[in-house]
Amino acid sequence: MWRILATVGDGVRESLSNTSQRSLTIIVLFGLVSSLLIVRLHLIQARTMRELVALAEREAVISNGLRRKKERLRTLFQAMPDGVAALRHDRVIDEANDALCEMLGVSLSQLRGATHREFVQLLYRGRQPSRHGCSAAELLAELDRPGAATEFAALVEFDVPDSPTYEVRLVHAANGNGTVLVLRDMTDRIRHERMKSHFVSTVAHELKSPMASVAGYAELLAENMVPQDKRPRIYQALRSRAAQINGILSDLLDLARIEARSTGQAEMQKVDMNSLARSVVANAFSEERRIRIVAAREPVIARGDRQQLERAIRNLIDNALKYSEPQSAVEVAIAAADAGDKVSICVLDKGIGMTQEEAHMAFNCFYRAGRPGGPSGTGLGLTIVRQIVLQHCGEIVLDTESGRGTSVTLHLPAAA
Ligand SMILES: Nc1ncnc2c1ncn2[C@@H]1O[C@H](COP(=O)(O)OP(=O)(O)O)[C@@H](O)[C@H]1O
Ligand SMILES: [Mg+2]
Structure with a gap:
């Protein structure tokens, strides 16, 4: 009886140990499979992470590139001497540069968001176009032109003296996607x-x-x-x-x-104005006894082009002699001025002088105050003097009175 029970017990134990062995195997296998799966998942995750990092890096590179490009474009846009505005499809100004604000005398915040109509008003400010200029209505019609990619250029000039002249260019993008407007100041060129x-x-x-x-x-x-x-x-x-x-x-x-x-x-050099005046008188007016040079003993040094300054002084002395009586004196006075920063040379006569009207025109090309039987000339002498002084960044002062005489003073920069 006990043996039977023991045999049964062994059988049960054996079957039990078989069962637990199988379960163990299954558990081990499950563990193994799960571990493999986890490892794989980790690998996939790591790869995905690497890809994501690479993507983020690439995106950063692209967006940095785009930002740099945008900054460069913005700098270029701002550095342009021409006024530029970008208008949206609804003809509202989206962006404008400082040059445009300056030309129109408005701030950027006033321009941004302005309509094309407001822009035309700011440009014309109620002024009528000149004979050559494009009218406000024409410009408005061009800004309003819908659709296709077209270009337009015109001169904006006003019927008001001393007003500026602009060239306006419009480039419409295809499909009505906005317009770029360029305004160029043509005042000096025209x-x-x-x-x-x-x-x-x-x-x-x-x-x-x-x-x-x-x-x-x-x-x-x-x-x-x-x-x-x-x-x-x-x-x-x-x-x-x-x-x-x-x-x-x-x-x-x-x-x-x-x-x-x-x-x-220009050949700028140190020029002693005392010795220059003396050499002009000695060379160009050697026969004249009417010229008196008034100068201090020490040199008065200007910075300039010797040949040109000689020419200017010769022209002034020539005029002073020509437009005064044959016996009246002509004075050439040289002095340092403006605490040594400037040098002045003044040619003075007690001759026929000029009226205020004549004095206003004396420096114009070919202008001669027409007095019948008067001395001959080309009317270019004072124009040449003015040009020389301009080139030296100097100044001319003309002081004259009809019947009493004339003095012309040149203020020139002193040599450092
Ligand atoms: N010192 C002066 N006194 C009176 N009139 C002068 C004097 N200098 C110039 N003008 C007037 O200015 C005009 C222009 O001078 P300028 O250009 O030297 O021409 P030009 O001497 O050849 O006539 C002269 O024709 C003259 O009418
Ligand atoms: Mg002259």
Whole structure:
């Protein structure tokens, strides 16, 4: 009985130990599989993390690049001398640069968010366009143009003296995606171009009359129409016209040379104005006994171009002698001024002087206060003086009174 029970007990134990062995195996296997799964999961997670980090790095690089590009564009936008505005599709200003604000005399906050209509009002400020200029209505219509990619350019000029002139350019993006507006200040360029063409026509006009005289006299001589005894007078007239033409041309060449130097070739050096004035008088006016130089013993040193300063002083002394009585004195006074920062040279006469109107125009090209039988000249002498002084960053003071005399003072920078 006990043996039977023991056998049964062994069987049960054996089957029990089999069962627990299987469970153990299953548990071990499960543990193994789970561990493998966890390891794999960790690996996947680590890879994903690495990919995410790489992605974030790439994104940072791209966004840094974009930010740098945006900053560069912004700097470029701000550094542009032209006024620029970007308008949205609804014609409202989205962005504008400082140059545009300055041109219109408004702040950036006033411009941002302004409509194209408000912009046109700020630009025209009630002023009427000049004969050459585009009207406010035209500009508004162009800003309103819907749709296709187009470009427009026009001159904005007002019917008011001394007002600025602008060139306005519009570039519309395709599909009405906004507009870029560029405003360029053309005031100086247009003024310069007009002055140039005025100058050319004045030169042509000034040369035309002596040339016509030369041609007329030559014709008379060629046709043998002048009796022998009258010929010397014709020759004399021809000589004087030729001298007039020569005078104009050499003054014009001097003016052109001085202007060319003002664009970079000036030779600035230390120039003792006392010795310069003395050498001008000794060389160009050696026969004249009317000129008196008033100067201190010690040198008065200016910074300038010796040749040009010589030319300026020669022109002033020439005028002082020409426009005063043959026996009246002409004074050339040189002094240091402005606590040694400036040098002044003044040429003074007690001659015919000028009226206020004449004085206003005296420095204009070819201007001559027309007095019949008066001294000859080209009307370029004072223009040349003005140009020389401009180039030296100096100043001219003209003090004159009709019938009493004239003084012209040049203030020039002293040499350091
Ligand atoms: N010292 C002066 N006194 C009176 N008038 C002068 C004097 N200097 C210049 N002017 C006037 O200014 C004009 C322009 O002078 P300038 O340019 O030197 O020309 P130009 O001497 O060839 O006539 C002269 O024609 C003259 O009418
Ligand atoms: Mg002169």
